Amino acid sequence: MREIRYYEALIEAMAEEMRRDEDVFLMGEDIGLFGGTFRATEGLMAEFGSRRVRDTPIAEAGIIGLALGAAFAGLRPVPELMTINFAIVAMDQIINHVAKMGYMFGGQVKLPLTIRTASGGGTQKAAQHSHSIESWFVNAPGIRVVIPSTPYDAKGLLKTSIRSDDPVLFIEHEMLYSVKGPVPEEEYLIPLGQAEVKRAGSDVTIVCWSKMVIEALAAAEQLGREGIGAEVLDLRTLDPLDWEAVYDSVARTRRCVVAEEGWRTVGVGAEIAARIQEHLFHELEAPVQRVAAADVPLPYAKNLEQAALPHADDIFRAALKITT
Amino acid sequence: MLTDTAKNRLYWQMLLIRRIEERVAEMYGEQQIGGFTHLYIGQEAVAVGAISALNHDDYVISTYRDHGHFLARGGDPNRFMAELFGRDTGICRGKGGSMHLADVDRYFYGGTGIVGGSMPIAVGLALACSYREDDRLALCFFGDGATNQGVWHEALNFAKLWNLPVIFVCENNFYGIGTDVRFSSALSEVYKKASGYGMPGYRINGMDVLEVRQLCDEVVKHVRAGNGPALIEARCYRYQGHSMTDPGRYRARAEEDLWRKRDPIPRLAKLLIDERIATEERLAEIDAEIEEICETAAEFAASSPEPPASALYDYVFAERYPSDPHA
Numbered sequence: 013m014r015e016i017r018y019y020e021a022l023i024e025a026m027a028e029e030m031r032r033d034e035d036v037f038l039m040g041e042d043i044g045l046f047g048g049t050f051r052a053t054e055g056l057m058a059e060f061g062s063r064r065v066r067d068t069p070i071a072e073a074g075i076i077g078l079a080l081g082a083a084f085a086g087l088r089p090v091p092e093l094m095t096i097n098f099a100i101v102a103m104d105q106i107i108n109h110v111a112k113m114g115y116m117f118g119g120q121v122k123l124p125l126t127i128r129t130a131s132g133g134g135t136q137k138a139a140q141h142s143h144s145i146e147s148w149f150v151n152a153p154g155i156r157v158v159i160p161s162t163p164y165d166a167k168g169l170l171k172t173s174i175r176s177d178d179p180v181l182f183i184e185h186e187m188l189y190s191v192k193g194p195v196p197e198e199e200y201l202i203p204l205g206q207a208e209v210k211r212a213g214s215d216v217t218i219v220c221w222s223k224m225v226i227e228a229l230a231a232a233e234q235l236g237r238e239g240i241g242a243e244v245l246d247l248r249t250l251d252p253l254d255w256e257a258v259y260d261s262v263a264r265t266r267r268c269v270v271a272e273e274g275w276r277t278v279g280v281g282a283e284i285a286a287r288i289q290e291h292l293f294h295e296l297e298a299p300v301q302r303v304a305a306a307d308v309p310l311p312y313a314k315n316l317e318q319a320a321l322p323h324a325d326d327i328f329r330a331a332l333k334i335t336t
Numbered sequence: 337m338l339t340d341t342a343k344n345r346l347y348w349q350m351l352l353i354r355r356i357e358e359r360v361a362e363m364y365g366e367q368q369i370g371g372f373t374h375l376y377i378g379q380e381a382v383a384v385g386a387i388s389a390l391n392h393d394d395y396v397i398s399t400y401r402d403h404g405h406f407l408a409r410g411g412d413p414n415r416f417m418a419e420l421f422g423r424d425t426g427i428c429r430g431k432g433g434s435m436h437l438a439d440v441d442r443y444f445y446g447g448t449g450i451v452g453g454s455m456p457i458a459v460g461l462a463l464a465c466s467y468r469e470d471d472r473l474a475l476c477f478f479g480d481g482a483t484n485q486g487v488w489h490e491a492l493n494f495a496k497l498w499n500l501p502v503i504f505v506c507e508n509n510f511y512g513i514g515t516d517v518r519f520s521s522a523l524s525e526v527y528k529k530a531s532g533y534g535m536p537g538y539r540i541n542g543m544d545v546l547e548v549r550q551l552c553d554e555v556v557k558h559v560r561a562g563n564g565p566a567l568i569e570a571r572c573y574r575y576q577g578h579s580m581t582d583p584g585r586y587r588a589r590a591e592e593d594l595w596r597k598r599d600p601i602p603r604l605a606k607l608l609i610d611e612r613i614a615t616e617e618r619l620a621e622i623d624a625e626i627e628e629i630c631e632t633a634a635e636f637a638a639s640s641p642e643p644p645a646s647a648l649y650d651y652v653f654a655e656r657y658p659s660d661p662h663a
C-alpha cells in the first residue's frame with residue numbers, strides 16, 4: 013500500500029468530503045493562502061477557492077460561533093483552531109454553545125461541525141503552546157472527541173467526523189503531522205467509537221491515544237525484550253469511547269497502564285482507571301497505573317520539559333511494576 | 337527636544353536589540369535555543385521610541401514577540417540569553433523561554449503567547465495606577481492581528497469607560513503570520529479603531545525612532561494628566577519570518593526591499609552623523625561595545641547550568657499545600 017504522511021491524509025480527507033458535499037467548507041487562521049501552520053490544508057484553497065476555504069481573523073470565539081451558526085443553517089463547517097491552546101479562547105462557544113444547543117433545544121437542531129485542532133508538546137514551545145487538554149472536552153457531554161494516531165486513522169476518522177451530524181472536536185498531534193503510514197487509495201471510513209489493538213499481547217494492556225500510541229509501541233517493544241507481552245490499545249476516539257474493547261483486553265491481561273500526554277490529575281486516565289475497577293475489580297492482578305504529564309504548566313527548558321512529559325520509558329516502568 | 341545623549345542612547349538600544357537577535361538566530365540554528373522564537377528585527381524603533389518615553393516605574397506589557405521590549409526596558413542581556421537557552425540563570429529561570437520574558441523589577445509584565453491576551457491585563461495594570469492615583473501608566477504592545485480578538489475590544493472599552501491611564505501601541509507590520517491585515521481586519525487602518533471607543537488614535541511611522549519618541553512623549557503627557565487611554569498605530573515591518581520556521585513566501589520581494597530601505601537603524605545613524613551628534617568612529621565604538629555585550633551574553637548563557645530537576649514544580653503556586661505534587 014502507498015504511504016503518505018499524517019498531514020497529507022488529513023488534506024485528502026477534507027478534499028474528498030468537499031468534493032462529495034458542497035456544504036462542507038473550511039475556515040481558520042492561515043489555512044488558505046498560507047496552507048496551514050502544519051500544512052494540513054495545503055492546496056485546498058487552490059482547488060476549492062476562497063468561498064470554501066476561508067482565511068479568518070485571529071478570533072477563535074468568533075470562528076467557532078460562526079461555524080455553529082452556519083451549522084444551524086444547514087452547512088457542514090470544518091473550522092480549524094490552530095492549536096488546542098487557542099481553543100481555550102473559544103471555550104465558551106465550544107462548551108456553552110456548540111456542546112449544549114442540541115440538547116437545550118430539545119433535539120430540534122443538528123450540529124454537523126468538526127473543529128480541527130492540534131495539540132501536544134515536546135518541542136519547547138512552553139506553557140501556552142504545548143498542552144494536551146482533551147480531557148476537558150471529554151468531560152463535557154455533547155461534543156465528540158476524536159484523536160487519531162496514524163495517517164490511516166486520521167483520514168478515515170476525519171471523513172466520518174465531517175459526515176457526523178454531531179459536533180466533533182478532532183485533535184491532531186503536532187509531532188505526528190510528518191509521520192508516514194499506509195493509506196489506501198480507495199475510499200474508506202472508520203466509525204467513531206472503535207478502538208484498535210495496535211499490538212497484541214497477553215500480559216498487560218496499555219490504553220493510549222494520539223502520540224502516546226507511538227510511545228506505547230516503543231514501550232511494548234522494550235517490554236517484549238523482558239519477556240512481557242504488552243497489548244497496545246489505541247482508543248482513537250475518546251467520546252464515544254470503546255469501553256468494550258478496554259474491558260475485553262484488560263479482562264484477558266488483568267493488568268492495565270493508561271498512558272496520556274495530558275495532565276495526570278482528573279485526566280482521561282482517571283476515568284478509565286475508575287471504570288476498570290468498577291467493571292473488573294476481581295479480574296485485576298494489580299492497580300491500574302497512570303502515565304501522564306506532570307501537573308505543571310509545561311516549562312520551556314528542555315530538561316524540565318522532557319521531565320514533565322510522559323515517555324515510552326515511563327510506560328515501560330509502569331508496566332514492569334505491575335507485571336513482575 | 338531630545339538631547340544628543342538621548343538620541344545616542346536610542347541608537348545604542350536599537351542596535352543592541354538588532355545584534356542580540358542576530359545572535360539569537362545563530363544560536364537557534366545551532367539548537368542552543370528551541371521552541372518558538374519570534375524575531376523583532378526591523379521593528380526596533382517602536383520598542384525603543386515608545387519605552388524611552390516612559391518613567392522607570394510605568395508598566396509595560398508585550399506579546400510573544402517580546403525580545404525588543406524586554407531589552408528596551410533595560411533588561412539584562414545575559415539573563416535574556418540564558419532564558420532563551422533554557423538555563424537556570426534565565427530571567428524566568430528557564431520556565432518561559434523566548435515568548436514569555438518578564439522582568440518585574442523593571443515593571444515589565446512580559447510576553448504572552450496568546451494573541452490579544454495581554455490587552456485586558458494592560459488595562460488591569462492601568463486600573464491599579466488609577467486606583468492608587470500614583471501617577472503611573474501602562475503601555476501595551478500588540479500586533480495588527482490582535483486587534484480582531486474579542487478581548488481586544490473588551491480592553492479598549494474598559495479603558496475608556498473607566499478613563500484609565502493606558503497606551504495601546506499596535507505594531508502594525510501588516511501581517512499576522514501569513515495573513516495580510518487587509519484580509520483580517522475590516523478596518524485595516526488600526527488607528528481608526530480608536531474612534532469606536534471614543535479615544536484618540538494616532539498613526540505614525542514606526543521605522544523612525546524619533547517620530548515614535550516624539551509622539552509617545554506627547555501621548556504619555558496626555559494620558560498621565562488623567563485624560564484617559566490612547567491608541568497608537570506604528571507602521572513597521574518585520575524583516576524575518578513570523579517565527580524561525582516561517583519561510584515567509586507570502587510577501588512580495590519588492591515589498592520587502594522597500595521596507596529594508598526604511599531600516600530604522602541606518603536611518604538614525606545617518607542623522608547622528610549629519611547633525612554631528614556622533615562621529616563614524618563613535619558609531620564604530622558602539623558597534624564594538626555591543627558586540628562585546630552579545631558575546632558575553634552568549635557565553636553567560638552557554639556556561640550557565642540547566643534548571644535542576646527539583647525545579648519542575650517551583651512556582652506553580654506561591655503557597656504550597658501537602659497535597660501539591662512535588663519533585
Ligand SMILES: Cc1ncc(C[n+]2csc(CCOP(=O)(O)OP(=O)(O)O)c2C)c(N)n1
Nearest residue numbers: 098401449450451479480481482511512513
Ligand atoms: C489566541 C491565539 N490564536 C492564534 C495564535 C497563533 N499566532 C501566533 S502569532 C499569530 C499572528 C499574530 O499577528 P500580529 O498580532 O499581527 O503580531 P505579529 O506576529 O505580526 O507581531 C498567530 C495567529 C496565538 N498565538 N494565539
Ligand SMILES: [Mg+2]
Nearest residue numbers: 479480511512
Ligand atoms: Mg502583525
